[in-house]
Amino acid sequence: xxxxxxxxKTVQPADFKSDVHNDWxxxxxxxxxxxxxxxxxxxxxxxxxxxxxxxGIGCAGKSAHYMNAYSFHTLHGRVMPSVTAMKLANHxxxxxxxxGDGDAYGIGGGHFVAGGRRNLNITYVxxxxxxxxxxxxxxxxxxxxxxxxxxxxxxxxxxxxxxILLALACGYTFVARGYALDTxxxxxxxxxxxxxxxxxxxxxxxxxxxxxxxxTKGFYAGQIEGQPRLYRLDQTGYDPIVHNPDDPVExxxxxxxxxxxxxxxxxxxxxGVYYKLDVPTYEDHLKAxxxxxxxxxxxxxxxxxxxITPNLQELM
Amino acid sequence: xxxxxxxxxxxVSAEILAKALSRSGYYVFGxxxxxxxxxxxxxxxKLRISGEHVSSHLDAVHLLSSLDEETLIGDLYHEFxxxxxxxxxxAAGGAxxxxxxxKKFIELxxxxxxxxxxxxxxxxxxxxxxxxxxxxxxxxxxxxTNTLALGASVGALGFDFEPVALAIRDSFGAxxxxxxxxxxNAARYAYDYAKERFAGQLKFGLPAAPPKREQILVKGSxxxxxxxxxxGCGLQTYYPISPATDESVYLEGYQSDHNLVVLQTEDEVxxxxxxxxxxxxxxxxxxxxxxxxxxxxxxxxxxxxITEAPGPxxxxxxxGGPSTGLPTRQEQGDLLFALNAGQGDIPxxxxxxxxIEECFYDTFDAFNYADRYQVxxxxxxDKHMASCYQTLxxxxxxxxxxxxxxxxxxNTNGDYQRYAFSKEGxxxxxxxxxxxxxxxxxxxxxxxxxxxxxxxxxxxxxxxxRMGKVALAAREIPDGKKYIxxxxxxxxxxxxLAICWGSTKGAVxxxxxxxxxxxxxxxxxxxRLMSPFxxxxxxxxLSRAERVVCFDGNYSGQLARLIRTETGxxxxxxVVKYDGRPFSEDEIxxxxxxxxxxAPERLAISxxxxxxxxxxxxxxxxxxELRETNPKMLAPMVPLPPGYNR
Numbered sequence: 001x002x003x004x005x006x007x008x009k010t011v012q013p014a015d016f017k018s019d020v021h022n023d024w025x026x027x028x029x030x031x032x033x034x035x036x037x038x039x040x041x042x043x044x045x046x047x048x049x050x051x052x053x054x055x056g057i058g059c060a061g062k063s064a065h066y067m068n069a070y071s072f073h074t075l076h077g078r079v080m081p082s083v084t085a086m087k088l089a090n091h092x093x094x095x096x097x098x099x100g101d102g103d104a105y106g107i108g109g110g111h112f113v114a115g116g117r118r119n120l121n122i123t124y125v126x127x128x129x130x131x132x133x134x135x136x137x138x139x140x141x142x143x144x145x146x147x148x149x150x151x152x153x154x155x156x157x158x159x160x161x162x163x164i165l166l167a168l169a170c171g172y173t174f175v176a177r178g179y180a181l182d183t184x185x186x187x188x189x190x191x192x193x194x195x196x197x198x199x200x201x202x203x204x205x206x207x208x209x210x211x212x213x214x215x216t217k218g219f220y221a222g223q224i225e226g227q228p229r230l231y232r233l234d235q236t237g238y239d240p241i242v243h244n245p246d247d248p249v250e251x252x253x254x255x256x257x258x259x260x261x262x263x264x265x266x267x268x269x270x271x272g273v274y275y276k277l278d279v280p281t282y283e284d285h286l287k288a289x290x291x292x293x294x295x296x297x298x299x300x301x302x303x304x305x306x307x308i309t310p311n312l313q314e315l316m
Numbered sequence: 317x318x319x320x321x322x323x324x325x326x327x328v329s330a331e332i333l334a335k336a337l338s339r340s341g342y343y344v345f346g347x348x349x350x351x352x353x354x355x356x357x358x359x360x361x362k363l364r365i366s367g368e369h370v371s372s373h374l375d376a377v378h379l380l381s382s383l384d385e386e387t388l389i390g391d392l393y394h395e396f397x398x399x400x401x402x403x404x405x406x407a408a409g410g411a412x413x414x415x416x417x418x419k420k421f422i423e424l425x426x427x428x429x430x431x432x433x434x435x436x437x438x439x440x441x442x443x444x445x446x447x448x449x450x451x452x453x454x455x456x457x458x459x460x461t462n463t464l465a466l467g468a469s470v471g472a473l474g475f476d477f478e479p480v481a482l483a484i485r486d487s488f489g490a491x492x493x494x495x496x497x498x499x500x501n502a503a504r505y506a507y508d509y510a511k512e513r514f515a516g517q518l519k520f521g522l523p524a525a526p527p528k529r530e531q532i533l534v535k536g537s538x539x540x541x542x543x544x545x546x547x548g549c550g551l552q553t554y555y556p557i558s559p560a561t562d563e564s565v566y567l568e569g570y571q572s573d574h575n576l577v578v579l580q581t582e583d584e585v586x587x588x589x590x591x592x593x594x595x596x597x598x599x600x601x602x603x604x605x606x607x608x609x610x611x612x613x614x615x616x617x618x619x620x621x622i623t624e625a626p627g628p629x630x631x632x633x634x635x636g637g638p639s640t641g642l643p644t645r646q647e648q649g650d651l652l653f654a655l656n657a658g659q660g661d662i663p664x665x666x667x668x669x670x671x672i673e674e675c676f677y678d679t680f681d682a683f684n685y686a687d688r689y690q691v692x693x694x695x696x697x698d699k700h701m702a703s704c705y706q707t708l709x710x711x712x713x714x715x716x717x718x719x720x721x722x723x724x725x726x727n728t729n730g731d732y733q734r735y736a737f738s739k740e741g742x743x744x745x746x747x748x749x750x751x752x753x754x755x756x757x758x759x760x761x762x763x764x765x766x767x768x769x770x771x772x773x774x775x776x777x778x779x780x781x782r783m784g785k786v787a788l789a790a791r792e793i794p795d796g797k798k799y800i801x802x803x804x805x806x807x808x809x810x811x812x813l814a815i816c817w818g819s820t821k822g823a824v825x826x827x828x829x830x831x832x833x834x835x836x837x838x839x840x841x842x843x844r845l846m847s848p849f850x851x852x853x854x855x856x857x858l859s860r861a862e863r864v865v866c867f868d869g870n871y872s873g874q875l876a877r878l879i880r881t882e883t884g885x886x887x888x889x890x891v892v893k894y895d896g897r898p899f900s901e902d903e904i905x906x907x908x909x910x911x912x913x914x915a916p917e918r919l920a921i922s923x924x925x926x927x928x929x930x931x932x933x934x935x936x937x938x939x940x941e942l943r944e945t946n947p948k949m950l951a952p953m954v955p956l957p958p959g960y961n962r
Contacts, residue, residue: 049751070748073758081589089597114582292575299598303548304718311542312710315532
């Protein structure tokens, strides 16, 4: 992550707001997520011009326009390839991917998998509201079997993807879950994700007031057997951190612990960091073999005066 | 030609011989045919050795070195045989070098007009092994037969052994030592054996070696890779696919030397998207693929276009389609696909390299076009170009200039607009990370700041801005990079005009050069730039031609169709080849001979002749019949047109 130049004024969340009219529905959970991203960046004092925000397509995809940063509103499902290349082009930038659940886990599923095992130092915030909202509420990969929102013509006959489990299997080294309407805590989780050196997934439970009448504000505020449905892992003594990254047994145990937490019987949903592993990133491995990257990011290197004489001599 | 099973090292042997000849001053052109297979299936490598520059192969074989019986009689034992071997390709007066173990198949060969030269490879190998303290282990070292076959070929040709010994040692690189010694010794036994018995008998010996000069022996995939390095490419993305992978693997080997990142992605969708974002991120970015991979890329191509990314450069190695098609065989079937892939009107530059030298310089230019016009640039090459091997003078680089196009001035005070309208359509680009350069970019239609809008006026202006960049490229790119014309100058008439594109240029160029060195009768028009298409220039040349013959390595005559679309002119003859093999020099003259008044507009060519519809079934039935009756099927090859002499 970039260091903050001393002559730059203190960065505020408002610095990350663009002046574009926001056309999300009133009460949309997306507002909470983008605010949390802005708060997290301000907390970490990253200046806007050192941030690249890359979004997919759909309501969540519009986030790029509402951010004041280098912003790319890309293609449906292709957040991760774009995030990957932006980070490779300039490893000093803070690169944040933003997309919906259909974008990340459906059409972008293959890229999501590869992004985990690559372990670049990037953050992926997934706005998970169980529906394809911009196309008027079709079922997304996170809607469970038997569930039917008011926008669906019939109940789903497929199982839901478990994003936490999927991320663990793919190799994300930071796996967390937030809730869009608890913006303050979400911003803390996102800040931790950005600070984490490695690929970080923040799956954000989110309401869609227009199409999802199952997972509403009331649903998430509800109780299960006298206990709140949503609760914070860090208030239960849960330790997500792998303390010895060289110990495969501890890695397996911490993954297993996260796995169990991601599918708690009874339907309670933990928020916070499920799993965190600190190991060398993709950039670290690249720097080890490509000397120039130890000095500067790729985009800042002079690659335009290369001598190919040795390449030609090899062919003589 | 050397033929044998894949995995037997025949490529290595052929390339060692090519290197030895190249260093001795010869001009060499190598062409390889192989299966989509790792070990066992049939492969054949042709080397054309000349005293002058050559850019193509011939159908006729003068010396065939056989590593297995399939090279002799094909795979007729198979339920659906694919070929009948290569003996029928040997020209009269040529020779076949074979292993004594293949003797029983030799008895089936009914060719009185060729030399049949037997080699006791196992015995010779055993001698070399005994010397190395490993007697009686010839079976275990059977893989070395290719080295012995190499030695035998060199001996039969009467060429010196020393350059070959040196090239063998080089091929072992750092491992050179006892293994290299053993290989050199084994090759020498075969060399001596063959030289003593066969040298001087061939009607076509080696020509006198031209004076020695500095030259490289290079494949198309290497030329593209080297040009990417020279052009300052920072990010190469790819997903493994034949025959494009060689280039990326080449680049992988130079990541440390040249500060280059090669990213192997999870699929081609990711490969192009990453290349697009790498370009936005401030590095020169490229990807390489083949047809099936390109089929996944139109989405990213459109994204590059609408976000006006400075690139990427996409090198498309065509192979036989549709679908998985013929993964390791030649076709020029993706011309119209490359020009039209993607929804909507996508501004793009599409180039097509005609030979290995053009591969190098075109690739270099492609990055300049990408930056200057902020459009995706597709460079069409093909399997033949990727894998053929040619002697060339080392590429000259001192005149090459890098042009990174318009970039945002440093002193924009918050009023920077990434997609600002401009007269020529190109807006100065900003690179993420710099203060004052923040911009927005979207795959939606957008306003000059990069924010979504669906307004009519903006839409009209943005479409004209983007498409205008292609018109700008058409004005700026020099004619010599759009097409090459060799023939009578205007206003003279052109008796026969042969039009070609891509790797067919080599065969057309060589054929015309040998038949009519001054291009008085046969002119060549080689088209290098497909988008923007040089319509006016092509139309002018066509208007002077009395007979136009257009060569296409595909079924439907895609260049002929493109010419008709762009100029309104139909060629007289569309010569097509869709058998998965590149045009040979011989086939060009066969086609030109056939293309005369009254001949059909469409002429299909395969295995050295004009074919009729249903030819493939006839050939297949013939093979089955041969299997049923006897395999004495090795009739001499089709004679060349009268008067045609190389």
